[in-house]
Amino acid sequence: MTIANWLLQTARSWPLRPAIFDGDTLKHDYASLLQQVCDRAADLAARGIGPGDRVAIFARNAPDYIAALHAIWWVGGVVVPVNHKLHPREADWILDHSGATLVFTDDGHSFAGRAELALAAPAPAGAPIAPPLPREGGDPAWLFYTSGTTGRPKGVMLSHDNLVQMSLSYATDVDRPQQGDHMLYAAPMSHGAGLYMFAQLRAAGAHVVPVSRGFDSAEIRELARSLGGLVMFAAPTMVKRLIALARETGWDGSGVRTIIYGGGPMYAADIDEALAQFGARFVQIYGQGESPMTISYLSRDLVADTTHPRWRDRRASVGVAQGACQLAILGPDDTPLPAGKTGEICVRAPTVMQGYWQNPEASAETLRGGWLHTGDLGHMDADGFLYLTDRSKDVIISGGTNIYPREVEEVLLRHPAVFEVAVVGEPEPEWGEQVVAFVVFVPGETADPAALDRWCRDNIAGFKRPKRYEFPQALPKNSYGKVLKTDLRAWLKG
Incomplete structure (x- = not known):
């Protein structure tokens, strides 16, 4: 068939x-x-x-x-x-x-x-x-x-x-x-x-x-x-x-x-x-x-x-x-x-x-x-209706398209000035979510958002590019060294 x-x-x-x-x-x-x-x-x-x-x-x-x-x-x-x-x-x-x-x-x-x-x-x-x-x-x-x-x-x-x-x-x-x-x-x-x-x-x-x-x-x-x-x-x-x-x-x-x-x-x-x-x-x-x-x-x-x-x-x-x-x-x-x-x-x-x-x-x-x-x-109610309570891992959905933070992070990590990076989604009225990158630089190095944006343009699709950059001194981590993206999202919410 x-x-x-x-x-x-x-x-x-x-x-x-x-x-x-x-x-x-x-x-x-x-x-x-x-x-x-x-x-x-x-x-x-x-x-x-x-x-x-x-x-x-x-x-x-x-x-x-x-x-x-x-x-x-x-x-x-x-x-x-x-x-x-x-x-x-x-x-x-x-x-x-x-x-x-x-x-x-x-x-x-x-x-x-x-x-x-x-x-x-x-x-x-x-x-x-x-x-x-x-x-x-x-x-x-x-x-x-x-x-x-x-x-x-x-x-x-x-x-x-x-x-x-x-x-x-x-x-x-x-x-x-x-x-x-x-x-x-x-x-x-x-x-x-x-x-x-x-x-x-x-x-x-x-x-x-x-x-x-x-x-x-x-x-x-x-x-x-x-x-x-x-x-x-x-x-x-x-x-x-x-x-x-x-x-x-x-x-x-x-x-x-x-x-x-x-x-x-x-x-x-x-x-x-x-x-x-x-x-x-x-x-x-x-x-x-x-x-x-x-x-x-x-x-x-x-x-x-x-x-x-x-x-x-x-x-x-x-x-x-x-x-x-x-x-x-x-x-x-x-x-x-x-x-x-x-x-x-x-x-x-x-x-x-x-x-x-x-x-x-x-x-x-x-x-x-x-x-x-x-x-x-998610969960189901007694009548069989399904409710989504969270999305898989850290997937960002912008304009109905899935954006996977790891892909964006890997591109940014190849920039010579970037030491660590974590990408999360932030609520955005028009698109549902927008991509935000938290970037920690190599000591003594720096790059402005425009330079990072050009780097992304050369390596990934435009819709995956971060719409906003934040530059903390360090990323929040648990005792195992895992970045706490929940803390980053909470910070974005103020």
Whole structure:
């Protein structure tokens, strides 16, 4: 079973239905999208790419993104989606670790010495329409690199079966696709927004890539007006910006059918205002790369409900287990905890990854006992609603994107003037959190924030750079020499 069969079936059933929009301009119906995929697949095969080969996409959202994904699966390959916001050096490490045979990029000239194609470059036309190469359900399809608190990213291996189960969970629990839907890709297609493509494609719905190739509130409002039926995934900061525009302009959300939010904390005041402005158009999901978008959900009715005696508490939760998932809160010894007790959120489900690419130790630790150990802390109430009480270790979530302090610390520690550094998150109204670096210099050395910022610009993605620097004489530590980041966060709060 290859999930690429879904496109073949849809294109045969509904060849003339709209498939891909560039803004509000129709670029492909399903028949022409299928032809583009077969043309691209023939080109990949001619380049020697076949079953099991990893092919990366390091590019911004684009109308050709979905065709490139399917062409890779058409020849039996494995997609390696890389966040386009990463620094090229970071992306280069992922390409090496995954063993990517080829990489699609925006311009076709991002990496020296690598086989590379521009995402929008046309393939030779006229390939025969043929089914994708058969694959087993357990064969890898999506190799997604998610950073960890220990430094280097880890490659999450998701199979064709994982993606099928994820898509069925979406259609059952999150949002049932409807005729006339237009799925809008304002968040990166290399992440969860792109994974929601499958359910929409299965329903022969349309896919819309904004001309901005990202999130722009005014553009989304205009697309809602011109196309209607917009469905989109959005980080909480995106929701907040959209509602701010709506408040300024008097827009009531007309043309938007569903906004699925997740990827970070949504403050109670923000979702209250969103509901007041747009009404019951919001669904919350909780997941992670290791079980993408599929751990829990809070339906649009539950988000908007005010009739239950505990509706306020429930709205503050991340909902109940999605249909394919079994949830448990486990203690330090991996024993189940009762309702109301805080522990590690753990998951059993057919959506859970196969493991980490070339990392058996991390795989065994994360999947021990048959459970996915998310690293997130939380508790469940007696009705099965899940509440996040802390995030895994010290992860910073800014604009819905995970930032791992260790990565930033390692870059700053390579600066010749830096002796010690600790990076933490600080609450920030627009983005949820911002990165703050506490830097201790080598005796006799110094550097100003501008110099440190230039150093970071040369080595890591811009969104990971500290937005603020503090220069203490020493970092607070416990008796074992471990830096006490809780003390640093407390200091920031004053």
